[in-house]
Amino acid sequence: MVATALRNGPSPVPAPIDSIVEVRGISKTYGNVEALRGIDLDFPRGKLTSLLGPSGCGKTTLLKIIAGLIRADGGTVAINGKRVSAPGPERAFVFQDFALMPWATVTRNVAFGLELRGTNKAEREEIARRYIAEVGLAGFEDKYPHELSGGMRQRVGLARALSVDADVLLLDEPFSAVDEQNRRKFQEDLIRLRTNQNKTFIFVTHSIEEAVYISDRIVLLSPRPGRVSQIIEPEIDRSGDPERIHRDRHYLDTVEEIWQGLKQYVE
Amino acid sequence: MAVSIRTDGEAAGLAPLSNRSATGASWDQPILLRLVSIALFAGIWEVAGRIPVSFAFPTFSDTLVAFFGLLADGSLATAYLSTLQPLVLGVVLSAFLGVGLGTICGLWRTGEWLVIPVFIVLQAAPVAAFIPMVTFVYGIGMTAKTLAVMILALPVIVLNTYKAVRNVNESLLVMCRSFLGTRWQTVAKIILPDASPVIFAGLRLGVAAGFVGVVLAELLITPTGIGDLITFHRSRADYAEMYATIASIIALSTLTLVFLQWVEVRVFRPESRGA
Numbered sequence: 048m049v050a051t052a053l054r055n056g057p058s059p060v061p062a063p064i065d066s067i068v069e070v071r072g073i074s075k076t077y078g079n080v081e082a083l084r085g086i087d088l089d090f091p092r093g094k095l096t097s098l099l100g101p102s103g104c105g106k107t108t109l110l111k112i113i114a115g116l117i118r119a120d121g122g123t124v125a126i127n128g129k130r131v132s133a134p135g136p137e138r139a140f141v142f143q144d145f146a147l148m149p150w151a152t153v154t155r156n157v158a159f160g161l162e163l164r165g166t167n168k169a170e171r172e173e174i175a176r177r178y179i180a181e182v183g184l185a186g187f188e189d190k191y192p193h194e195l196s197g198g199m200r201q202r203v204g205l206a207r208a209l210s211v212d213a214d215v216l217l218l219d220e221p222f223s224a225v226d227e228q229n230r231r232k233f234q235e236d237l238i239r240l241r242t243n244q245n246k247t248f249i250f251v252t253h254s255i256e257e258a259v260y261i262s263d264r265i266v267l268l269s270p271r272p273g274r275v276s277q278i279i280e281p282e283i284d285r286s287g288d289p290e291r292i293h294r295d296r297h298y299l300d301t302v303e304e305i306w307q308g309l310k311q312y313v314e
Numbered sequence: 315m316a317v318s319i320r321t322d323g324e325a326a327g328l329a330p331l332s333n334r335s336a337t338g339a340s341w342d343q344p345i346l347l348r349l350v351s352i353a354l355f356a357g358i359w360e361v362a363g364r365i366p367v368s369f370a371f372p373t374f375s376d377t378l379v380a381f382f383g384l385l386a387d388g389s390l391a392t393a394y395l396s397t398l399q400p401l402v403l404g405v406v407l408s409a410f411l412g413v414g415l416g417t418i419c420g421l422w423r424t425g426e427w428l429v430i431p432v433f434i435v436l437q438a439a440p441v442a443a444f445i446p447m448v449t450f451v452y453g454i455g456m457t458a459k460t461l462a463v464m465i466l467a468l469p470v471i472v473l474n475t476y477k478a479v480r481n482v483n484e485s486l487l488v489m490c491r492s493f494l495g496t497r498w499q500t501v502a503k504i505i506l507p508d509a510s511p512v513i514f515a516g517l518r519l520g521v522a523a524g525f526v527g528v529v530l531a532e533l534l535i536t537p538t539g540i541g542d543l544i545t546f547h548r549s550r551a552d553y554a555e556m557y558a559t560i561a562s563i564i565a566l567s568t569l570t571l572v573f574l575q576w577v578e579v580r581v582f583r584p585e586s587r588g589a
Contacts, residue, residue, distance in 0.1 A: 114492055115492075116488055116491065116492055134491060134492045134493070134494055135494070136494065138492075139492075139493070140489070140492040140493075142485060142488075142489060144485050146485045146486055146488070146489035148486060148504070148507070148508075149585055150507050150508075150510075150582070150583050150584065150585050151585075159493060159503075160493040160494075162503075163490070163493050163494055163495045163496075163499055163503075164494065191584075191585035192585075193585060207493075211493065
């Protein structure tokens with residue numbers, strides 16, 4: 048059978064041993080549209096958690112509330128036990144549309160977070176170079192964003208988020224503007240990167256396959272109002288060849304199971 | 315640390331972009347075309363002058379000779395010395411004041427309500443009609459001429475800067491905030507660079523308007539500098555000299571705009587170099 052731990056209902060989930068991000072009773076309304084209602088979630092340290100759901104379920108809103116970029120109408124977000132309501136150095140964001148400065152080179156874009164913090168030029172460029180190599184862009188340091196493909200631009204976005212050395216990386220549908228081949232490649236790289244970097248990832252996606260492929264934990268959100276409908280922990284061995292995962296029994300079963308659960312929300 | 319991520323394929327795909335020799339050949343082309351365009355213009359002028367279109371219309375060659383004559387006797391240099399003072403002062407003041415005001419209005423609602431309507435009206439108004447009024451208030455000196463330059467140059471600079479700052483890329487602002495940028499950093503590192511193409515478009519229009527302003531002032535307020543040279547040669551029916559003077563100020567205005575574009579690409583938008 049499918050080896051997944053399922054927990055039902057929006058009731059508060061008992062906190063895992065070590066959770067770095069704690070979301071309590073978050074709600075958000077846009078006009079008369081209730082985007083989120085009473086979200087309680089814990090994000091375990093060092094894990095990759097995906098927020099998955101159909102469009103309109105408020106997954107990006109929830110991510111931006113955790114990032115401090117959107118203010119919630121009610122509820123609290125705590126990082127390392129400390130309540131936050133604005134962006135902070137312990138979180139870094141990867142944007143769906145990359146948000147790169149077109150007038151700046153790859154190096155300056157990657158080092159931008161450090162530049163804003165006042166790190167001196169030599170030091171921040173040294174750090175930037177390291178992370179540019181880490182995401183596989185060595186040799187492209189002096190290129191401008193318009194000279195790069197979509198996939199490469201998002202690697203720059205990822206390197207920028209890594210270079211500020213935040214504990215939590217927030218990724219808002221990072222691959223949605225990247226073509227399919229590059230996305231597969233990027234997902235594989237992300238799995239490798241995760242094992243090297245001791246970071247917590249919170250990942251928003253609308254792709255079931257993507258969520259199951261890369262996540263330790265999948266939070267399923269249901270739309271109108273956005274609520275937690277299910278939490279799934281796919282137990283997939285990612286130590287070997289990433290190509291193999293796509294044919295893994297557990298992988299395929301979990302994808303199917305989530306699809307059966309989400310089907311009702313698709314008109 | 316060592317993650318092996320392959321980018322060979324992507325690197326290969328990008329190679330033609332970084333290949334300078336491939337783009338080098340197509341670079342010479344526009345310069346050649348521009349020279350042909352200028353030669354064509356001079357040729358048509360020459361023919362029109364020989365027909366002649368009007369007895370007051372000199373040929374290109376006569377105008378060119380007159381131009382060197384004006385250069386040689388120093389009258390052109392003397393004229394520019396006096397014209398450039400209100401022009402440079404007015405344009406520089408307009409540039410700083412205009413970009414400053416426009417930026418403040420783009421960032422600050424109250425400023426927008428107070429200032430922008432005035433400039434919208436000024437831009438729509440036939441501003442040359444104000445020049446007699448400026449003369450009435452400020453007399454016939456430098457102040458009046460500098461003001462004439464500024465009332466022509468300022469509105470377009472303010473309005474362009476304001477619009478550019480207003481329509482700055484929202485996602486870059488959010489990015490700057492998420493990486494803990496302060497208000498100042500956001501303005502200096504995101505808003506102004508992002509707005510710079512539209513600001514520079516405004517500056518180019520403003521500088522061109524400044525040239526119009528200074529010539530108008532010298533024709534309408536008191537005949538000095540270039541305005542005087544034009545009036546003087548017209549009154550003596552030295553049409554070749556008159557056209558040479560007019561052509562020289564058009565050429566100067568064009569060169570200034572080209573220089574401005576060069577500064578923009580060099581300093582503010584290095585990524586558009588060669589694009």
